[in-house]
Amino acid sequence: MQGKVAIITGGARGIGEAIAKKLAAAGANLILWDVLEDAATETASRLAGEYGVKCKGVAVDVTDADAVENAVKAAVDEFGCVDVFVNNAGITRDGLLLRMKEEDWDLVLKINLKGTFLCTKAVGRFMCKARKGSIVNIASVVGIMGNAGQANYSASKAGVIGLTKTSAKEFASRGVRVNAVAPGYIRTAMTDKLSEEVRTTMLGFIPLGEFGSPDDVADAVAFLAGDASRYITGQVLKVDGGMVM
Numbered sequence: 001m002q003g004k005v006a007i008i009t010g011g012a013r014g015i016g017e018a019i020a021k022k023l024a025a026a027g028a029n030l031i032l033w034d035v036l037e038d039a040a041t042e043t044a045s046r047l048a049g050e051y052g053v054k055c056k057g058v059a060v061d062v063t064d065a066d067a068v069e070n071a072v073k074a075a076v077d078e079f080g081c082v083d084v085f086v087n088n089a090g091i092t093r094d095g096l097l098l099r100m101k102e103e104d105w106d107l108v109l110k111i112n113l114k115g116t117f118l119c120t121k122a123v124g125r126f127m128c129k130a131r132k133g134s135i136v137n138i139a140s141v142v143g144i145m146g147n148a149g150q151a152n153y154s155a156s157k158a159g160v161i162g163l164t165k166t167s168a169k170e171f172a173s174r175g176v177r178v179n180a181v182a183p184g185y186i187r188t189a190m191t192d193k194l195s196e197e198v199r200t201t202m203l204g205f206i207p208l209g210e211f212g213s214p215d216d217v218a219d220a221v222a223f224l225a226g227d228a229s230r231y232i233t234g235q236v237l238k239v240d241g242g243m244v245m
């Protein structure tokens with residue numbers, strides 16, 4: 001990762017921040033995109049100070065096609081290239097399907113799936129021209145196994161997995177790899193909202209007997225982002241304590 005340039009969407013906090021930290025520790029220069037501009041700037045300056053890399057926080061909404069295109073161009077102008085792109089920004093709006101509001105369906109699909117498409121299109125164009133690059137998409141095990149109360153979220157993450165495989169096939173001949181990491185139950189702000197009852201039930205399904213940490217996901221992303229995985233593309237790496245086999 002030394003001297004490489006990585007963009008991480010939703011990089012201000014949670015799993016995105018853990019990925020940023022891992023890549024910075026490996027010597028990568030970073031651009032963190034987030035709708036939380038202050039948090040992204042704060043995280044970026046902290047990581048730059050801690051790891052001595054170049055790191056910048058930028059306000060980018062991944063659902064805004066023009067903003068995404070412009071931000072990729074700005075990154076290339078300022079940093080020289082983009083070697084790694086992590087599609088991490090994502091949200092949940094949970095509820096049982098029969099009661100799910102159309103707006104909650106639309107918003108989750110828009111950020112999690114369309115956002116990943118727009119970013120992949122913008123950065124993929126640049127990477128294919130440069131004939132190198134690694135894109136890592138953050139999916140979820142619920143995109144593979146489904147989950148009551150998450151029709152919108154599980155559909156968006158299943159879509160991300162399909163998009164990962166298709167873009168991997170389309171970009172492979174240009175030397176650009178695309179893989180996904182599918183986390184299981186990870187302790188973050190997103191999952192802190194769940195009730196104690198749900199948490200206890202979930203633990204019963206995890207063979208390794210504990211929830212994962214953002215660091216566990218970041219280790220998998222760092223592997224897929226770097227040259228150690230040079231012969232791997234179109235894959236979905238589950239980081240879930242063995243929950244889905």
Ligand SMILES: NC(=O)c1ccc[n+]([C@@H]2O[C@H](COP(=O)([O-])OP(=O)(O)OC[C@H]3O[C@@H](n4cnc5c(N)ncnc54)[C@H](O)[C@@H]3O)[C@@H](O)[C@H]2O)c1
Pocket residue numbers: 009010011012013014015016033034035036060061062063087088089090091111115138139140141182183184185186187188189190191
């Ligand atoms: N936490 C888990 O257990 C878990 C499990 C599986 C997958 N994931 C996935 O991991 C990713 C990160 O989740 P997290 O738990 O760290 O959540 P989080 O809410 O802590 O972080 C998500 C980040 O994305 C940003 N974001 C939201 N909408 C955005 C937009 N339109 N444009 C740009 N940035 C935007 C948020 O501001 C936030 O900083 C998500 O894709 C999530 O679906 C999380």
